[in-house]
Amino acid sequence: MERLNLLLVDDNPDDRTLVIHELQKEFAGLAVDQVYQAEALEQALQARRFDLVITDYRLNWSDGLEVLRRVRAVLPDCPVIMFTGTGNEEIAVEAMKCGLDDYVVKHPKHFKRLPAAVRAALEKKRQHLALVSSEEEFRRVIRCSPVAMAIYDDEERIIFLNEKFVRVFGYTHDDLRDLDDWWERAYSDPDYRQQVRLTWQHAQEKAQRTGNDIEPHRYRVTCKDGTQRVVEMLGSIIGNKHLVILNDITQQRYADEQLLQLGAIVESTDDAIIGMNLEGIVLSWNRGAERIYGYSRDEMKGHWYGQVLPEGADNELQQILESTRQGDHVEHFETLHRRKDGKIINLSLTISPIVDADGNVAGASTIGSDITHRVSLEQQLRQAQKMEALGTLAGAIAHDFNNILTAIIGHASLLDLKLEKHDPLAENVHQILEAASRAANLTQALLGFSRKTPIETKPVSLNGIIKKVERLIVMLLKENVAYQVNLTTEDPTILADSGQIEQVLINLATNSRDAIPSGGAIRISTAVVDLDEQFVKLHGYGVPGRYASLRFSDNGVGMDERVRTRIFEPFFTTKESGRGTGLGLAIVYGIVKQHNGFITCYSEPGLGTTFQIYLPVTTRESVQRVKGPEAPPKGGHETILVAEDDEATRNLDRKILEAYGYRVIEAADGEEAIARFREHQDEIDLLFLDSIMPRRNGREVYEELISLKPGLKILFTSGYPADALGGLQGKEFRLIAKPILPTHLLKTIRDVLDEH
Template sequence: MDAQDKGHQEFLEEISLLKKQISELEQFKAEHQRLDEALLEIETKYRFITENTADIIRILDMNQRCIYVSPSISRIRGFTVEEALNLTLDQDLPPESLRQIRSMTEEEMKLEASGTADPNRTRTLELEVYKKDGSLLWMEIKFTFSHNREGELTGILIVSRDINERKKAEQALRESEQALRTMFDNTYDAIFVHDLEGRVLDCNQKLQEIYGVTREQALSSTIIDDFSAPDNPLDSLAGWWNRVLEGEVITFEWKAKRPNDGSFFDVEVALKRIVLGSREVVLANVRDITRRKAAEAALMESEEKFRTLVENSFDAIFRIDRDHRYLYANPVVQKQSGIPPEAFIGKTFEDMGFPEALCSEWHESIEQIFTSGKMSRSEFQLPNGTWIDLFRIPEKDDTGKVKAIIATGRDITEHKQIESLWKILFQAAPLAMCVVDGDRVMIRVNDYNLPIFGYRPEELIGRSARLLYFSDEEYRAAGEALYAPDFTPREFRLKRKDGESVWVLMGRSYLNGTDPSGGSIIVSQDITARKTLEEQLRQAQKMEAIGQLAGGVAHDFNNILQAILGYTNIVLCSVDPDDRHYGKLKEVEKAGEKAAALTRQLLAFSRRQVLQLGPVDLNSTIEDLMKMLRRLLGENIELSILPGAALWKVNADRSQMDQVILNLCVNARDAMPDGGRLSIETQNIRLDYDYCANHDWAKPGRYVRMSITDSGCGMDPETMDKIFEPFFTTKEKWRGTGLGLATVYGIVRQHEGMIQVYSEIGKGSRFHVYLPVNESTEEEILTEEQVPPPGGHETILMAEDDEPLRFLTEEILKMAGYRVLAAVDGEDALRVYRDHAREVDLLLLDVIMPKKGGRSVYDEIRVVHPDIRCLFMSGYSEDAVHTNFVLEEGLKLIQKPFKSMDLLSMLRQELDRPQRNQ
C-alpha cells in the first residue's frame, strides 16, 4: 500500500473514532440530562416532604445560626419562617433547655476535637421551647451532625416533634398511678395480693384499721393462723380457693381475727384470679361487715318500726296503683282532708268527691310520673283551705318499670302565711334586697334600693347587676366572690345612680339552696359610714404607733442630754467668762437646750409629758401671750382676738396651752409669707349626743373651743391627712423640724381634747381645738412660787442607776454644799437609808431603776417616815409617779434633761417646804 492509501486509511479511522466519541458524548449528555432531571425530581420530592412534614426541620451552621427552617414552625409554634430564621437560642429556649443544649454542644465538640465522634450519630433531647405567644411547648428534638467530604463538621440538622400532648399524658399517667395507689391504700376494704399458693405478696394500709396490724406485720403473717377464727370452715375455703384458680369469682362471709388482741369480727371476702403485670395472682378484698351484720339484725326490727313511723308521720302518705286508686293511706290524711284513711282504699280522686278541676290536675300529674318515671313536686289547695306541699315518688320494680306511686303531703298552710309575711319583710327591711336570675339580671328589688343606690325598683328590674359597678373588672371580681363555694358576707364598692360610690356589706343566698343557676337573693347593707370610721381608726392607730416610737426615742435621748448639759453646766461654773473656751461651751449648752426642746416636742406628740393640771382661763392665757405673738407674727399680719364671754375654765397645764397657741400661730404665719389675717376666737360649746352621732371625731360634753383662722395658702386633702405626723412638713428643710403641729396634736389629745382642721387651697385654714371644761367645784389657782436661792448643807440620798449621771448629779449637789449619799439602784437606796435614816433630809430618786424603782423606794421609806421629802427624776415613765402622765398630787418630778440650777432650785423648794407634822 502506497503512502497515499495509507494516509487515506488513517483519515477514515480518525473519522470513525471521532464519530464514536461524538456518540459517546451524546450518550453522556443524555445521561447527564437524565441525572439532572432525576436530581431535580428528588430535590422537589424532598422539598415537598420537608415543606409538608408534621415536624419542624431546621438547619444550623456551626455558629448556631439558623439557615433553614420548615414552614411547619408557623403551625406548631406560631413563628413565621422569617421570624424563626432570626431567632437566637436565648429567644428560642427557656434557661433550663438552653443549658441542656449548650451542655450537649460542648460534649459533641469535645468528641469532634478528640476524633472519637461517630459521624452518623444522632442525639435526642426532650426540651421545652417558647411559642410566639410566650407559652412553653414540650418537643422531642433530634440533632444530626453533618460533615463535608473531608470529614469536617459543617452544620446540624434538627428535627423537632411536638410532644406536648404526650407529656400531658405521661403526667396524667403518673397522677393516675398515684391516684390508684392512693385509692388502693384508702379503699374501704383491706386488700391482700396472694400468689397462687396463697402466700401474701402485698396488702394495703386499710388492713391496719380493720385488723389492727401494720402492712409489714401482715406480710410476715399467715392468713389462716393469724387472721382467721379457729371455728371457720377451712375445708370450704380450700374448695373455694380451687374454684378461684379455675377462674371463678368467689364471695363468702368469714369470721376474722385481729392478731394483736385476738378479738373476732365479721368480714366479707371476695377472691378473684387476675394478671398483675406479668404474674398471675389472687386478689382478696376483705370488707368489715360487722356493722352490716348488725344492720341486718336490726332490719327486721326496723321493718317492724316502719309501719309505726308511717302511721305516726307528720305528713300524709299514700300509695297509688296504675289505675290511680289508693292502696294505702296513713291517719294524717284525715287531719288534712277530714276524710278517714280507710275511706281512700280502692278509690280514685273523683270517688272522694274532690272538685273536677282538682281531679284533672291530680290525674295528669300522676300519669306523668308513671310515664316518665321521675319524681314531681307541686303545691295545691284543698277545698277546706289547707295548702299541701305534695311529693310524688315512683316505686319501680326490678325492671325499672313504675308499678306504684308513693305520695307524701305536708300541710304548708303556715308556711304560706310566712311566705306572705316574707313579702312584707322584703319591702320593710332597711336593707337593699334584690332577686337575680342565673345571669345576674334583676327580677325583683325592694324599695330600699332607692336610698342606698338612688334607683327606684322599676329602674332596676330587667337590668343586669353590672349597672351597679364601676367597671367590668369589678363586676367580674364581685361575681367570682359572691358565687364562690366558701362565700361569706363581704364588702364591695358599688356605684350609685348619681355616680358616687357606696360601700355595702353584701350577702347572698341561692334560691334553690345549692347553686346560682336557679337565681339568688342579694342583700346589701350600707356601711359607708362604718368604712369612714374604720379609716379614722387606722389613722389613730398609726399616730399612736408613731407616738410610741417617738416617746421611746425621747426617753433614751434625755439621759444622754442630761449628761451633756450637766457636765457643760459644771464646766461653765468653773470657767471665767473671759476664758477663750467660755463662748464655745455656751454654744454647746445652747445646742443641748435645743435638743432638749426637741425631745420635749417628741414627748408632747407621743403624750408622754407629765402634766400638772389645773383650771386655766384660755382668754387670760391668750392675753398674756399677746406681746410675744405680735413679735412672732410680724407687722404684715393682722391679728385679731375674739374672746368668748364668761368663758369656762379648762382642766389643763398652763405651759402646754402656751405651746399649743404659739405653735398654731407660727404655723399660720408660715402659711402667709406675704402677710394676711389671723384671728384667735374662744367660746363655750356643748356637744350633745345627736351632734356626736353625726360627727365621728366628737365626744359629748362641755368644751371651750379655741379657733385659730388664717387667710393663708390652705391645704389639699392629702396634706391635711399628714399634718399631725412628726417630721412631716411642706416647708424648706431649713425652716423647722416638722414637729410643731405634731406637738399640738399630742398636747390636745393628752388633755383629752379634740382638734379639727378645715382648709382649702387658696382659702386659708381654720384649726378648732376643743378642751374639756374643768368640772371641779374647787378652782385651785396656780401661782408661780418664789424660787429660793439654790444650795444648802442638808443630806440628800440620791439613787441613779446610770453611772455617768449618778456621778454628775453627785458633783452638782456637792458643789452646792449638800452632803450626798449615793445609791446605784433601788435596793441599794433602801440599804443606805437604813444605815443613815436619821441623817437623810431628802430623797432624790430616779423613777426607773433595776431591782426596785424610785416610787417603790419612796413608798417603803414613807412607811417609817411619812413626811420624808422626795424629788423624782425621769425622762418619762408610764404609771410610775403619775397616771396617764398626769402627776399625782403631792409628788414632785423634775424631767430630764435638766439644768443644774433647775435641779438645785427644786431641791431648795422641797427642803424649805414645811412638814405636815410641824
C-alpha cells in the same frame, strides 16, 4: 301531651304574653284564642268550645263581670278565672256570686299561682260533670278525689265522707253522724261556731233559691287531733243531697302569709337587697337599696347594676356575675360603690346565685350592707394606735436623751460658774449651753407629743389665753395674712396649763402661716358645746359632756387625704429641708390629749384647713397666779441619798450638791438604794430618786423606804417624768424633770428640805 283550649280576654298584650308564658310551662298542648274586642268575644264563643276562660276585669270595651255573664250564657260549664290587678274585694265577691271559679291578683308574686288556679278550676269542672253523670259514678269519683268531700241529706244526716276528708280532718263517719256533730267538733268556740253555721245556712238557702252552687267561704276547722286547718267550703245541691267540698288551703294560706312576711322583711331591712339577671340588669330593688344608694326602685329596675360602681370598676361586676354563673357564693366582699349624689361609700356584699326549678342559675341575689361608718371607725382606731405607738417611741427616746443632756448642761453650767467673765473659753461654754438648750427643747417636744410632760393645770379662761397670745400670733403672720377672731360671750373656763394651750395656738398659727403662700386669713373662734352619745357614735371619738370648742382655720393650700392622715406624726413634714422639724402639730396633738381633749383636722387641696379642738369645760372659777422674782440657790449640810442608774448624771448630781455643802450617798440602782438607806437610815434627810432604774424603780424604792422611816422627804427625777406619777397620787413627793439646770436642782432640793 296535656292539651288546654284557652280563651284569653285581655286588652293588654304584655299581660297576655305573661299568662301564656306561665301556662305553657304546665300545659305543653296549650291552644290560646286571644280576645281584646267585644265582637271577637262573641265570635270566639260561637265558633268553638273552650276548656277554660281567663279574663281581666277592666277592659277598654267592657269589664270582667260582663265577660263572665256572656260565657255562662253560651258555655255554662266552662270554668272562668278573673286575673286582674285593678279589682278589689267587693268586685271579687260579686264575681264569685255570679259563678266565677277563681280570682287571682295580677302581681309578679302571684303569677306562679296561676297554673295552680287553672288546674283547680279544671278539676272543679271535671268533678261537677262527674257528679251530674250519675250518683254511682259520682261516688266513685269523689271517694278517691284529692279534695276532701262530704254528702249529707235534707235531714242534715251525713251519709258519706271520702277518704281525703278522713285523712285531712281525722273524723270518721262514726264521729260525724249529722251536721250538729260537725259544727260541735270542727268549731269548738261557740261564737265562731254560730257565725260559721249561719253563714253556711244563708249560702245554702241562696243556692236553693237560685239553683246555683253553694258559694265558697273560708273557715278555720279544728281537726280531731286538735290541730287547725284553713279550708275553703263550697258545695252543690243535687236533688235531696248536699255535696260539700272542703279545699284544704292551709299550706296555700301559709305560703301566702310567708310571702307577704318575706316581702315585708325585705322592704323593712336597712340592707340593700337586689335581684338581677346574669347580665347585671336589676330585677328588684328594695327600700334599703333606695336608702343606701339614693336611687329609687323605678330608676334602677331594668337598668344595669354597674352604674353604682366607681369609675373604672366595671370589671368587678363582670367577675362577680361570672362566679355566680358557676354557682359560686360570694360572702362579705368589701368594696366601694357610688351613690346617686356621687358620694363613694363602703359596702359589704354577699352575692348568691338564684336557681330556677330545673336547677339552672337564672340570676343573682345581692345583699349589701353600708359599712362606711365602720370603716371610718377602724381607720380612726388604726390611726390612734399608730399615734400611741409613736408616742411611746418618742417618749423612750426623750428619756434616754435627757440623761445625756443633764450631764452636758450640768457640767457646762459648773464650768461656766468657774470661768471669769472675759475668759476666752466662756464663749465656747455658752455655745455648748445654747446647743444643749435647743436639744432640751427638742426632747420636751417629743415628751409633749407622747403626753409624758407633767403639766400644772388650773381653771383658766380659754378666751383669755387667746387674747394673751394674740399679739405674738399677729407678729408670726406675714403682712398679707389677716388675723380674725370670734370669741363666744360665754367665755368658757377650762382646766388647763395656760402655757401649753398658748403653745397649741402658736404652733397652729405657724402651720397656717406656712400654708398661705400669697395672702389669706386665719380665723379663730370659740364656743361652748354639748357632745352627746350621737356625736360620739357619728364621729368615732370623744366622751359625752360639755366642752369648749376651739376652731382654728385658714384658707391656705390645704392637704390631700394622704397628708392629712399623717400630720400629727412626729418628724412628718411637707416643708423644705431646714424649714421645720415636723414636731409642731405633733406637740399640739400631745397637749390636747394630755388635757383630756380631742382634735380633728378637716382639709382638702385648695380649700384650706380647719383644726377643731374640744377641751372639757370646768365649773371652777379661773384664777391668775403672779410669780415673784427667784432667789439665788442656797446650799446646806443635810445628807442626801442620790439613786441614779446613769453614771454621768449621778456624778454630776454629786458634784453640784457637794459644791453647796451637802453630803451625798450614791446608789446605781433600786436595790443598792435600799441597801445604802438601811446602812445610813438615821443620817439621811432626803431621797433623790430617778423614777426609772434597774432592780426596783423609784416608786418601789420609795414605798419600801417610807415604811422604814415615815415622813421621809423625797424628790423624784426622770427624763420620762409622767412615769414617776404611777401609783403615787396623793403621796407627799415632788418631781423635777430632766434635763436639770444646777440652779433649778439646788433650789428644788432646798425647797423640799425646808418643807414642814
